[in-house]
Amino acid sequence: MIGLLDVYRSKLMGLLPYFDWYPCDAHSPKWWGGLESPEEVAITAVLVQQTRWENVKKAYENLRLARLNNFVAIKKSSANFIKNCIRSVGMNASKSKKLKGLADAVVKNGGWERFINRDLEKVRADLLGVNGIGYETADSILLFAGNHLIFPASRLVARVLERVGFSVPKGYEAFRRFIESGLPRNLFDYKLFYASSLVITKVACRSSDPECSKCPLSDACYKFL
Ligand code: SF4
Structure with a gap:
Protein backbone atom coordinates (compact mmCIF):
# COMPACT_ATOMS: atom_id res chain seq x y z
CA MET A 1 0.00 0.00 0.00
CA ILE A 2 3.01 2.26 0.46
CA GLY A 3 3.53 2.13 -3.33
CA LEU A 4 0.01 3.45 -3.90
CA LEU A 5 0.52 6.12 -1.30
CA ASP A 6 3.66 7.24 -3.14
CA VAL A 7 1.64 7.59 -6.35
CA TYR A 8 -1.01 9.57 -4.47
CA ARG A 9 1.67 11.84 -3.02
CA SER A 10 3.33 12.46 -6.38
CA LYS A 11 0.35 12.54 -8.78
CA LEU A 12 -2.87 13.26 -6.90
CA MET A 13 -2.16 16.17 -4.56
CA GLY A 14 -2.71 18.78 -7.28
CA LEU A 15 -5.87 17.10 -8.53
CA LEU A 16 -7.67 16.79 -5.21
CA PRO A 17 -8.86 20.43 -4.91
CA TYR A 18 -10.82 20.03 -8.15
CA PHE A 19 -12.89 17.47 -6.24
CA ASP A 20 -13.23 19.52 -3.04
CA TRP A 21 -10.45 17.80 -1.12
CA TYR A 22 -7.75 20.19 0.12
CA PRO A 23 -4.46 18.65 1.28
CA CYS A 24 -3.00 20.94 3.92
CA ASP A 25 -1.87 20.77 7.54
CA ALA A 26 -2.65 17.29 8.87
CA HIS A 27 -4.83 18.67 11.69
CA ASN A 147 -8.28 14.10 14.00
CA HIS A 148 -8.55 10.63 15.47
CA LEU A 149 -6.31 8.11 13.76
CA ILE A 150 -8.86 5.78 12.19
CA PHE A 151 -9.47 5.06 8.50
CA PRO A 152 -12.98 5.31 6.97
CA ALA A 153 -13.00 1.98 5.14
CA SER A 154 -15.20 2.91 2.21
CA ARG A 155 -16.25 0.35 -0.39
CA LEU A 156 -14.92 2.83 -2.96
CA VAL A 157 -11.44 2.46 -1.48
CA ALA A 158 -11.91 -1.33 -1.57
CA ARG A 159 -12.81 -1.14 -5.26
CA VAL A 160 -9.52 0.56 -6.10
CA LEU A 161 -7.45 -1.77 -3.94
CA GLU A 162 -9.09 -4.89 -5.39
CA ARG A 163 -8.50 -3.75 -8.95
CA VAL A 164 -4.92 -2.80 -8.22
CA GLY A 165 -4.40 -6.36 -7.05
CA PHE A 166 -4.89 -6.54 -3.29
CA SER A 167 -6.88 -9.34 -1.73
CA VAL A 168 -9.30 -7.26 0.32
CA PRO A 169 -10.94 -8.80 3.41
CA LYS A 170 -14.72 -8.85 3.61
CA GLY A 171 -16.50 -6.91 6.33
CA TYR A 172 -16.00 -3.30 7.36
CA GLU A 173 -13.84 -3.78 10.44
CA ALA A 174 -11.57 -6.38 8.83
CA PHE A 175 -11.08 -4.12 5.82
CA ARG A 176 -10.38 -1.09 8.04
CA ARG A 177 -7.73 -2.98 9.98
CA PHE A 178 -6.23 -4.24 6.71
CA ILE A 179 -5.79 -0.70 5.36
CA GLU A 180 -4.53 0.66 8.66
CA SER A 181 -1.91 -2.10 8.85
CA GLY A 182 -0.57 -1.05 5.44
CA LEU A 183 -0.37 2.71 5.96
CA PRO A 184 2.02 4.86 7.98
CA ARG A 185 0.27 5.76 11.23
CA ASN A 186 -0.24 9.47 10.73
CA LEU A 187 -3.19 11.75 9.99
CA PHE A 188 -1.79 13.24 6.80
CA ASP A 189 -1.34 9.91 5.06
CA TYR A 190 -4.71 8.56 6.24
CA LYS A 191 -6.47 11.66 4.90
CA LEU A 192 -4.49 11.67 1.68
CA PHE A 193 -5.11 7.97 1.03
CA TYR A 194 -8.84 8.27 1.62
CA ALA A 195 -9.34 11.43 -0.45
CA SER A 196 -7.12 10.22 -3.30
CA SER A 197 -8.83 6.84 -3.51
CA LEU A 198 -12.25 8.49 -3.76
CA VAL A 199 -10.99 10.83 -6.47
CA ILE A 200 -9.56 7.88 -8.42
CA THR A 201 -13.04 6.33 -8.43
CA LYS A 202 -14.41 9.56 -9.90
CA VAL A 203 -11.81 10.22 -12.58
CA ALA A 204 -11.10 6.68 -13.76
CA CYS A 205 -11.94 3.70 -11.57
CA ARG A 206 -15.70 3.84 -11.88
CA SER A 207 -17.81 0.81 -10.98
CA SER A 208 -18.26 -0.13 -14.63
CA ASP A 209 -16.02 0.73 -17.58
CA PRO A 210 -12.95 1.99 -15.71
CA GLU A 211 -10.87 4.35 -17.86
CA CYS A 212 -7.51 2.77 -17.16
CA SER A 213 -5.65 4.71 -19.84
CA LYS A 214 -6.41 7.94 -17.94
CA CYS A 215 -5.72 6.55 -14.49
CA PRO A 216 -2.76 7.79 -12.42
CA LEU A 217 -2.47 4.26 -11.01
CA SER A 218 -2.19 2.49 -14.35
CA ASP A 219 1.56 1.81 -13.98
CA ALA A 220 0.89 -0.03 -10.73
CA CYS A 221 -2.46 -1.64 -11.48
CA TYR A 222 -2.84 -5.38 -11.86
CA LYS A 223 -6.07 -4.99 -13.85
CA PHE A 224 -4.49 -2.63 -16.36
CA LEU A 225 -1.10 -4.32 -16.81
S1 SF4 B 1 -5.80 1.36 -13.86
FE1 SF4 B 1 -7.99 0.97 -14.23
S2 SF4 B 1 -8.64 -0.68 -12.85
FE2 SF4 B 1 -6.64 0.12 -12.16
S3 SF4 B 1 -7.17 1.60 -10.57
FE3 SF4 B 1 -6.97 2.71 -12.51
S4 SF4 B 1 -9.01 2.77 -13.44
FE4 SF4 B 1 -9.02 1.24 -11.78
Whole structure:
Protein backbone atom coordinates (compact mmCIF):
# COMPACT_ATOMS: atom_id res chain seq x y z
CA MET A 1 0.00 0.00 0.00
CA ILE A 2 3.01 2.26 0.46
CA GLY A 3 3.53 2.13 -3.33
CA LEU A 4 0.01 3.45 -3.90
CA LEU A 5 0.52 6.12 -1.30
CA ASP A 6 3.66 7.24 -3.14
CA VAL A 7 1.64 7.59 -6.35
CA TYR A 8 -1.01 9.57 -4.47
CA ARG A 9 1.67 11.84 -3.02
CA SER A 10 3.33 12.46 -6.38
CA LYS A 11 0.35 12.54 -8.78
CA LEU A 12 -2.87 13.26 -6.90
CA MET A 13 -2.16 16.17 -4.56
CA GLY A 14 -2.71 18.78 -7.28
CA LEU A 15 -5.87 17.10 -8.53
CA LEU A 16 -7.67 16.79 -5.21
CA PRO A 17 -8.86 20.43 -4.91
CA TYR A 18 -10.82 20.03 -8.15
CA PHE A 19 -12.89 17.47 -6.24
CA ASP A 20 -13.23 19.52 -3.04
CA TRP A 21 -10.45 17.80 -1.12
CA TYR A 22 -7.75 20.19 0.12
CA PRO A 23 -4.46 18.65 1.28
CA CYS A 24 -3.00 20.94 3.92
CA ASP A 25 -1.87 20.77 7.54
CA ALA A 26 -2.65 17.29 8.87
CA HIS A 27 -4.83 18.67 11.69
CA SER A 28 -6.83 21.17 9.63
CA PRO A 29 -10.57 20.63 8.96
CA LYS A 30 -10.02 22.17 5.50
CA TRP A 31 -9.15 18.80 3.97
CA TRP A 32 -12.90 18.19 3.91
CA GLY A 33 -14.36 20.56 1.31
CA GLY A 34 -12.26 23.50 2.50
CA LEU A 35 -14.46 23.85 5.59
CA GLU A 36 -12.99 25.75 8.49
CA SER A 37 -15.11 24.35 11.30
CA PRO A 38 -14.85 20.73 12.52
CA GLU A 39 -18.54 20.86 13.41
CA GLU A 40 -19.37 21.71 9.79
CA VAL A 41 -17.23 18.75 8.72
CA ALA A 42 -19.26 16.47 10.99
CA ILE A 43 -22.57 17.95 9.84
CA THR A 44 -21.68 17.59 6.17
CA ALA A 45 -20.43 14.02 6.72
CA VAL A 46 -24.04 13.19 7.54
CA LEU A 47 -25.44 15.28 4.68
CA VAL A 48 -23.20 13.68 2.04
CA GLN A 49 -24.54 10.17 2.64
CA GLN A 50 -25.78 8.85 -0.71
CA THR A 51 -25.56 12.17 -2.51
CA ARG A 52 -23.02 14.37 -4.29
CA TRP A 53 -20.97 17.07 -2.62
CA GLU A 54 -22.49 19.73 -4.92
CA ASN A 55 -25.86 19.09 -3.24
CA VAL A 56 -24.28 19.28 0.19
CA LYS A 57 -22.81 22.73 -0.52
CA LYS A 58 -26.27 24.24 -0.98
CA ALA A 59 -27.52 22.62 2.20
CA TYR A 60 -24.73 23.80 4.45
CA GLU A 61 -24.91 27.33 3.00
CA ASN A 62 -28.56 27.34 4.10
CA LEU A 63 -27.58 26.02 7.52
CA ARG A 64 -24.94 28.74 7.82
CA LEU A 65 -27.43 31.45 6.86
CA ALA A 66 -29.80 30.13 9.52
CA ARG A 67 -26.87 29.92 12.01
CA LEU A 68 -27.42 26.19 12.28
CA ASN A 69 -23.84 25.19 11.51
CA ASN A 70 -23.14 23.99 15.04
CA PHE A 71 -24.65 21.31 17.23
CA VAL A 72 -25.94 23.52 20.03
CA ALA A 73 -28.06 25.42 17.50
CA ILE A 74 -29.18 22.20 15.80
CA LYS A 75 -30.23 20.81 19.17
CA LYS A 76 -32.41 23.88 19.78
CA SER A 77 -33.91 23.98 16.29
CA SER A 78 -36.83 21.91 15.04
CA ALA A 79 -36.29 18.87 12.83
CA ASN A 80 -38.78 20.34 10.39
CA PHE A 81 -36.88 23.61 9.99
CA ILE A 82 -33.59 21.75 9.46
CA LYS A 83 -35.31 19.49 6.95
CA ASN A 84 -36.25 22.53 4.87
CA CYS A 85 -32.71 23.95 5.02
CA ILE A 86 -31.18 20.72 3.70
CA ARG A 87 -33.71 19.98 0.98
CA SER A 88 -30.97 19.76 -1.69
CA VAL A 89 -29.36 16.61 -0.26
CA GLY A 90 -32.29 14.22 -0.65
CA MET A 91 -33.67 12.05 2.16
CA ASN A 92 -33.72 15.33 4.03
CA ALA A 93 -36.29 14.23 6.61
CA SER A 94 -34.15 11.33 7.75
CA LYS A 95 -30.91 13.35 7.59
CA SER A 96 -32.55 16.06 9.68
CA LYS A 97 -33.33 13.43 12.33
CA LYS A 98 -29.75 12.14 12.17
CA LEU A 99 -28.41 15.65 12.74
CA LYS A 100 -30.77 16.08 15.68
CA GLY A 101 -29.62 12.73 17.08
CA LEU A 102 -25.98 13.68 16.68
CA ALA A 103 -26.64 17.07 18.29
CA ASP A 104 -28.26 15.30 21.27
CA ALA A 105 -25.14 13.15 21.72
CA VAL A 106 -22.79 16.14 21.39
CA VAL A 107 -24.71 18.38 23.80
CA LYS A 108 -25.19 15.55 26.31
CA ASN A 109 -21.41 15.20 26.45
CA GLY A 110 -20.80 18.90 27.12
CA GLY A 111 -20.49 20.35 23.61
CA TRP A 112 -18.39 19.63 20.54
CA GLU A 113 -14.90 20.02 21.99
CA ARG A 114 -15.62 17.76 24.95
CA PHE A 115 -17.53 15.30 22.81
CA ILE A 116 -14.88 14.80 20.14
CA ASN A 117 -11.75 15.10 22.29
CA ARG A 118 -12.34 11.90 24.24
CA ASP A 119 -10.98 8.43 23.87
CA LEU A 120 -11.46 7.26 20.27
CA GLU A 121 -13.53 4.21 21.18
CA LYS A 122 -15.90 6.24 23.37
CA VAL A 123 -16.53 8.83 20.66
CA ARG A 124 -16.94 6.11 18.07
CA ALA A 125 -19.47 4.26 20.21
CA ASP A 126 -21.48 7.45 20.67
CA LEU A 127 -21.41 8.22 16.94
CA LEU A 128 -22.48 4.69 16.06
CA GLY A 129 -25.22 4.98 18.66
CA VAL A 130 -26.91 7.71 16.62
CA ASN A 131 -29.62 6.21 14.47
CA GLY A 132 -28.49 6.32 10.82
CA ILE A 133 -24.79 6.91 11.42
CA GLY A 134 -22.84 3.88 10.22
CA TYR A 135 -19.19 2.96 10.34
CA GLU A 136 -17.99 4.98 7.37
CA THR A 137 -19.74 8.17 8.43
CA ALA A 138 -18.58 7.74 12.03
CA ASP A 139 -14.99 7.13 10.98
CA SER A 140 -15.05 10.05 8.53
CA ILE A 141 -16.15 12.31 11.37
CA LEU A 142 -13.49 10.87 13.66
CA LEU A 143 -10.69 11.33 11.12
CA PHE A 144 -11.61 14.58 9.37
CA ALA A 145 -13.47 16.46 12.12
CA GLY A 146 -11.80 14.95 15.18
CA ASN A 147 -8.28 14.10 14.00
CA HIS A 148 -8.55 10.63 15.47
CA LEU A 149 -6.31 8.11 13.76
CA ILE A 150 -8.86 5.78 12.19
CA PHE A 151 -9.47 5.06 8.50
CA PRO A 152 -12.98 5.31 6.97
CA ALA A 153 -13.00 1.98 5.14
CA SER A 154 -15.20 2.91 2.21
CA ARG A 155 -16.25 0.35 -0.39
CA LEU A 156 -14.92 2.83 -2.96
CA VAL A 157 -11.44 2.46 -1.48
CA ALA A 158 -11.91 -1.33 -1.57
CA ARG A 159 -12.81 -1.14 -5.26
CA VAL A 160 -9.52 0.56 -6.10
CA LEU A 161 -7.45 -1.77 -3.94
CA GLU A 162 -9.09 -4.89 -5.39
CA ARG A 163 -8.50 -3.75 -8.95
CA VAL A 164 -4.92 -2.80 -8.22
CA GLY A 165 -4.40 -6.36 -7.05
CA PHE A 166 -4.89 -6.54 -3.29
CA SER A 167 -6.88 -9.34 -1.73
CA VAL A 168 -9.30 -7.26 0.32
CA PRO A 169 -10.94 -8.80 3.41
CA LYS A 170 -14.72 -8.85 3.61
CA GLY A 171 -16.50 -6.91 6.33
CA TYR A 172 -16.00 -3.30 7.36
CA GLU A 173 -13.84 -3.78 10.44
CA ALA A 174 -11.57 -6.38 8.83
CA PHE A 175 -11.08 -4.12 5.82
CA ARG A 176 -10.38 -1.09 8.04
CA ARG A 177 -7.73 -2.98 9.98
CA PHE A 178 -6.23 -4.24 6.71
CA ILE A 179 -5.79 -0.70 5.36
CA GLU A 180 -4.53 0.66 8.66
CA SER A 181 -1.91 -2.10 8.85
CA GLY A 182 -0.57 -1.05 5.44
CA LEU A 183 -0.37 2.71 5.96
CA PRO A 184 2.02 4.86 7.98
CA ARG A 185 0.27 5.76 11.23
CA ASN A 186 -0.24 9.47 10.73
CA LEU A 187 -3.19 11.75 9.99
CA PHE A 188 -1.79 13.24 6.80
CA ASP A 189 -1.34 9.91 5.06
CA TYR A 190 -4.71 8.56 6.24
CA LYS A 191 -6.47 11.66 4.90
CA LEU A 192 -4.49 11.67 1.68
CA PHE A 193 -5.11 7.97 1.03
CA TYR A 194 -8.84 8.27 1.62
CA ALA A 195 -9.34 11.43 -0.45
CA SER A 196 -7.12 10.22 -3.30
CA SER A 197 -8.83 6.84 -3.51
CA LEU A 198 -12.25 8.49 -3.76
CA VAL A 199 -10.99 10.83 -6.47
CA ILE A 200 -9.56 7.88 -8.42
CA THR A 201 -13.04 6.33 -8.43
CA LYS A 202 -14.41 9.56 -9.90
CA VAL A 203 -11.81 10.22 -12.58
CA ALA A 204 -11.10 6.68 -13.76
CA CYS A 205 -11.94 3.70 -11.57
CA ARG A 206 -15.70 3.84 -11.88
CA SER A 207 -17.81 0.81 -10.98
CA SER A 208 -18.26 -0.13 -14.63
CA ASP A 209 -16.02 0.73 -17.58
CA PRO A 210 -12.95 1.99 -15.71
CA GLU A 211 -10.87 4.35 -17.86
CA CYS A 212 -7.51 2.77 -17.16
CA SER A 213 -5.65 4.71 -19.84
CA LYS A 214 -6.41 7.94 -17.94
CA CYS A 215 -5.72 6.55 -14.49
CA PRO A 216 -2.76 7.79 -12.42
CA LEU A 217 -2.47 4.26 -11.01
CA SER A 218 -2.19 2.49 -14.35
CA ASP A 219 1.56 1.81 -13.98
CA ALA A 220 0.89 -0.03 -10.73
CA CYS A 221 -2.46 -1.64 -11.48
CA TYR A 222 -2.84 -5.38 -11.86
CA LYS A 223 -6.07 -4.99 -13.85
CA PHE A 224 -4.49 -2.63 -16.36
CA LEU A 225 -1.10 -4.32 -16.81
S1 SF4 B 1 -5.80 1.36 -13.86
FE1 SF4 B 1 -7.99 0.97 -14.23
S2 SF4 B 1 -8.64 -0.68 -12.85
FE2 SF4 B 1 -6.64 0.12 -12.16
S3 SF4 B 1 -7.17 1.60 -10.57
FE3 SF4 B 1 -6.97 2.71 -12.51
S4 SF4 B 1 -9.01 2.77 -13.44
FE4 SF4 B 1 -9.02 1.24 -11.78
